[in-house]
Amino acid sequence: MSTAVSQIDEVKTTPWAGGTSPFSVEYGKIMMWFFLLSDAFTFSSLLIAYGALRFSSAAWPAPDLIFQSVPGLIEHGAPLVFVGLMTFILIMSSVTMVLAVEAGHRGAKKEVVWWMIGTIIGGFMFLGCQALEWSHLHSEGFWWGSIPKMEELKALFHGNPSDQTMITYGHQFANLFFTITGFHGFHVFSGVVINIIITINVLKGTYEKRGSYLMVEKIGLYWHFVDLVWVFVFTFFYLV
Amino acid sequence: MSSHPAHTEDHAEEHEGMTKKRIWNVFYILLAITAVEFFIALYLVPHQVMTYHVANPIYIVLTLLKAFFIVGYFMHLKFEKAGLIIAIIVPVLFIIGLILVLTNESHHWIDLRL
Numbered sequence: 446m447s448t449a450v451s452q453i454d455e456v457k458t459t460p461w462a463g464g465t466s467p468f469s470v471e472y473g474k475i476m477m478w479f480f481l482l483s484d485a486f487t488f489s490s491l492l493i494a495y496g497a498l499r500f501s502s503a504a505w506p507a508p509d510l511i512f513q514s515v516p517g518l519i520e521h522g523a524p525l526v527f528v529g530l531m532t533f534i535l536i537m538s539s540v541t542m543v544l545a546v547e548a549g550h551r552g553a554k555k556e557v558v559w560w561m562i563g564t565i566i567g568g569f570m571f572l573g574c575q576a577l578e579w580s581h582l583h584s585e586g587f588w589w590g591s592i593p594k595m596e597e598l599k600a601l602f603h604g605n606p607s608d609q610t611m612i613t614y615g616h617q618f619a620n621l622f623f624t625i626t627g628f629h630g631f632h633v634f635s636g637v638v639i640n641i642i643i644t645i646n647v648l649k650g651t652y653e654k655r656g657s658y659l660m661v662e663k664i665g666l667y668w669h670f671v672d673l674v675w676v677f678v679f680t681f682f683y684l685v
Numbered sequence: 686m687s688s689h690p691a692h693t694e695d696h697a698e699e700h701e702g703m704t705k706k707r708i709w710n711v712f713y714i715l716l717a718i719t720a721v722e723f724f725i726a727l728y729l730v731p732h733q734v735m736t737y738h739v740a741n742p743i744y745i746v747l748t749l750l751k752a753f754f755i756v757g758y759f760m761h762l763k764f765e766k767a768g769l770i771i772a773i774i775v776p777v778l779f780i781i782g783l784i785l786v787l788t789n790e791s792h793h794w795i796d797l798r799l
Contacts, residue, residue: 460766468769478769482776489780497787501794509726525726532719540712543759547705662761669759673752680748684726685741 477663481670484632488674491628492681495621502614504606508683511601511618516577528683531574532675535633538567539672546665549658554647557661561644564668568637575630579623587619622682629678632671639664711758718747 460467468475499505513524545560586593592615593601595608602611643664652658722744729735757763762770 460768468766468772470765470769475769478773482773485777486780489783493780493783493787496784497791497794500788500791501798503795503798509731525723529719529723533716536712536715536719539755539759540708543708544705547708666760669755672759673755676748676751676755680722680744684722684744685737 471659474659474663474666477666481666484670488628488677491625492677495625495681498617498621502617503610504602504604505614506601506618507603508685510603511582512578512683514581516581525683527574527578528679531571531578532679534567534571534574535672535675538564538571539669541567542665542668546658546662549652549661552653552658554650554653557647557658558644561640561647561661565637565640565644568633568640571633572630572637575626575633579626582619582622587622589620589623590616592616592619625678626682629671629674632674636664636668636671639667707758711754714754715751718751722747 456462460469466472466475470478509524512528513522514520515523515527515530519526541560541563545557545564548556548560582588586597592598592612595611598611598615601615606614643660646652646660647658652660725735725740725743730737730740762773
């Protein structure tokens with residue numbers, strides 16, 4: 446009798462042989478990834494619906510005419526300046542988040558706390574800017590289902606579209622703008638709340654006892670995703 | 686025997702992706718791309734150097750480039766196992782299908798509205 450193991454009985458050690466996760470990522474992190482994937486589909490649907498309506502429109506409010514004020518400072522003639530600031534704040538808070546994750550890898554509790562606080566401040570600043578942006582548009586007459594008066598509306602279009610065209614597509618712009626930036630803002634708000642909870646847990650030493658700062662990485666994934674969505678919202682609402 | 690060196694190699698890769706220097710490099714890249722977008726939107730298009738027919742595709746390419754840096758480096762996907770990368774990227778590609786269908790459809794909506 447031979448004691449040699451036949452080829453079929455040999456224990457395989459490849460990533461997909463079973464027994465361990467082939468992704469070698471912790472369970473909660475995989476779940477976060479797949480949640481973000483589903484969220485990416487939701488945001489894509491909203492942005493693609495926006496794109497389809499805008500493609501089929503006869504005229505559309507021009508971004509450089511609508512977004513040309515810095516609320517409280519400059520009323521006219523500063524296109525994209527305020528949204529540039531918002532974009533910078535959000536990218537900056539992504540950087541502080543990734544620095545918190547990096548500090549977590551080294552187990553440096555204090556540094557994690559400081560970078561997390563930086564991220565939370567960035568989130569609040571972004572939300573504050575968005576509140577200003579919304580109230581500015583609202584004061585001009587934009588809201589869900591409502592648009593500025595005709596004389597003011599005319600100033601927001603390039604060329605010379607008919608009144609009916611401006612009314613129709615002004616409404617579409619208003620509804621899509623508030624829905625999409627509102628849905629994104631809601632994500633930022635949730636992110637800030639979760640960031641605060643995680644920071645409290647870090648301060649209490651929950652993750653120090655657990656031996657890893659994986660939770661910081663998971664909320665980090667969510668936060669970067671929110672930043673990622675903003676990159677797309679920024680392009681399709683403010684630039685194109 | 687085969688699994689052990691592979692494991693340490695993974696670890697080195699992970700650290701490579703997480704250094705502070707690299708984080709700031711990615712930040713500068715994102716900032717530079719955004720600055721280019723602003724330059725196009727605030728200078729090139731208003732001064733008729735570029736029409737929006739040219740500018741819009743450039744915006745989209747630059748946006749996708751930013752998305753690559755955020756997902757790849759900040760979200761660390763570039764350094765994950767190939768299986769996870771495929772599991773995340775392939776479903777996203779289906780979105781391209783939806784974009785094609787709806788942009789095509791929207792061209793018909795113009796005719797319906799006239």
